Amino acid sequence: MHEVTFYPSKIKVTAEEGRNLLSLIREHGVDLASECGGTGTCGKCRVRLESATVIDGKGHPGPEGRQGRIRLACHCHVTEDIVVTIPESSQALIKVLDQGVRGRYLFGPPAVRRQNNGWRDGARFGVAVDIGTTTVVAALVDLASGQELSKKSARNPQQVYGLDVLNRARYAQTDQYGPLNLQRKVVAVINDLVAQACHEAGASRERIVDVCLSGNQFMLRFLRREDTSDLTVPPYEARSSASVSQAPSDLGLDMGEHGTAYSLPSASAFIGADIVAGLVAVDIDKWERPVLLIDIGTNGEMVLADKDGLCACSTAAGPAFEGVNISCGVSAINGAVEGVFLDNDERRLSLEVIGEAEPVGLCGTGLIDLVAELVKVGVIDRTGRYSAGAEGWVYGNDDYMGQLRQKGAQRSFVITDRRTSKDLFSLSQRDVREVQLAKAAIRAGMDLLLKERGLRQGDLHTVLIAGGFSHKLRPESLVQLGVLSSQLGDHVEVVGNTSLSGAYLALVSEKARERVETISKLIKTVNLSTHPEFERSFIENMRFPTS
Ligand code: FES
Structure with a gap:
């Protein structure tokens, strides 16, 4: 048996010879991101081995090279006593959105x-x-x-x-x-x-x-x-x-x-209790119809309430909008960029960073903003490609610079610390493609759901955006990406964690609990996986709209 010590938690555990490091970390509840579940594809489980020679790992993503100390935990196996540091950027701790609107129901648990x-x-x-x-x-x-x-x-x-x-x-x-x-x-x-x-x-x-x-x-x-x-x-x-x-x-x-x-x-x-709870929380009956409630998460669930009732679908958007499968994607940890602004006139760059720490990557709202802003200023063209002509453009402020560069086999928009010239993170061409796939799936889902009822986006009175996005989510960025049409930019409300609000209402109001039960049976679900028009609509929506 070997002794393994984790920092900064100072947890000491024992492990048998050859034990996979990620599985050991899981067993003992050490905080480490592992988005792909240990299949070796996400690159998020980076750890620093303080005595690298004693662990045989194939993962070597860090700047210190194949024999270096930054490794992927899912590729490593324990062969001796070892000290392992979990860098802050690999910790999965996040700022949790726990607020949401609550409809009015008579108190009576x-x-x-x-x-x-x-x-x-x-x-x-x-x-x-x-x-x-x-x-x-x-x-x-x-x-x-x-x-x-x-x-x-x-x-x-x-x-x-x-x-x-x-x-x-x-x-x-x-x-x-x-x-x-x-x-x-x-x-x-x-x-x-x-x-x-x-x-x-x-x-x-x-x-x-x-x-x-x-x-x-x-x-x-x-x-x-x-x-x-x-x-x-x-x-x-x-x-x-x-x-x-x-x-x-x-x-x-x-x-x-x-x-x-x-x-x-x-x-x-795919229309879960969280969505049912959300409909009760926003008091869907009080909104002028048609109104759309959408949870922009991995499954992009959405419910349309119109004169004919409730109609829902979910679309496999993938987790890109949550910063997952994005090379610079992070949870809402300290150092996560949650807002980005670019300006072509003065080539200005502004970053909003959680905790005012050194930027380490993009969380969901930061990712949406950065891609939208790059489309706005023309660094990304309508097809989603980085424009070759934008390579000399440098955006900056006193602290950071952002510019398009060739990095390895692909172009990336790289954010650099102006004082140290250190690259902080970069958004690759592949990352932009992931965002395109997610936004195309959501937009196709919205369009087909609306079409089911003979409606278009312009007919919607309000779009309610629920889920893990903070109030930092900017509707204009969703318009720039083409998730929402331009007529809808002023008709968007970010309603927060309505799943919790709905659970609270079901707890304190018998009427709300009855409503939860009723609403769950009233929702007609449209299956997009077999919809004949989904693929065409999805491909059409891969492009970014012209400004
Ligand atoms: S858990 Fe994803 S690469 Fe290790």
Whole structure:
């Protein structure tokens, strides 16, 4: 056995000879990004080996060369005692978006009716949980008043099994311990968040009598340790999308023994409880129709509410807009660029950086901004290619410069520290292609969903953008990319984490819970994977619009 020490966490563990370093890191909960789930394709699991000769790794992405110390953890195996440093840029800790709009519902928690089963007097609490693919948020609520007492969030630790749901589903379906490990990870983080919230609010976990859980179909199935094979093979029809009520202890949740854990219902395989909750949270009935709610995530779920009802689709946008599969993509960590502005008149560059740290890469909003701005100033042409004529253009401010350069086999837009001349990160031609694929899928989904009801984008009264994007998301960048048409730029509202808001409402209002159940059955789903026009629309939308 060998001793392995991780920095900066100072966690010391033992490992058998030949143990894969990434699997060791996963087992001990050390914070390390591993977006591809260890298949060696994302390049995000970089670690620094403080004594490189003792680990045999094939991954050598760092500037220190093949024999150097920066390696991909998923390629390394332990052969001696070793000290491993996880650089900040490889840590998966993120700024969590936990705010979302909340519609108005009459206060009246369903749990009140269960008082004879549990506590007859004293305080009773509820917990609303949003299990996102990337983050988990839990809100502790006083069920006597509806007041939110404390809210805690953390990254979803299932990320060690893959950043997107399909990698995790593959793990669940191919590893005999997969379902158990996925459940344990998410249950552990929920228990931890609830313990923190109770501690902060001075509440007893024993007095938690109701838990409302929201998330997409995969997340809720992983929580309940249920099979997901119906969600991953054609025709992608969910065996069941109904809500589930069970004892918290059945899931391993550490709460009052008389309580209930209620998983919100989904509408179909890819229109999950998070979207259903979102429709309740934004109070979809109050908006002048037609209105579109869209979650720009990996599956690009969207619901159109018009005079004929609710119609939804999901489109395989891929995780590019979350900074995944992008060479300079990072989560919303300190140093992530979340906003970019370019100006052709004075060749100005402005970067908005989380934590005002040295820029380390682009998170979702920064990526959308940078590509949109490069299209705006002509560094990227309509087809998505970097323009050869833009190679001499240098954008800058006092601290940073950005310019198009040949890097290896492809052109990249490189951001450099002006004082040290150090390259900080670069957006490659391949990254731009990933953004094109994502935006084309979303736009094609929107167009076909609207066409289903005889509508066009210009007919929409409002577009509500939900999900992990912060309020830094600029509608004009979505217009520049061609995700939204120019008529819609002034009709966009960023509504935040409506999945959590919907779970909260289902916790404090019986009416809202009834509405969740009703809405989940009213949504008609359009299957884009078999739609005859999807491919044509997708290809048409690969181009960027002219300004
Ligand atoms: S390259 Fe190692 S986890 Fe992706």
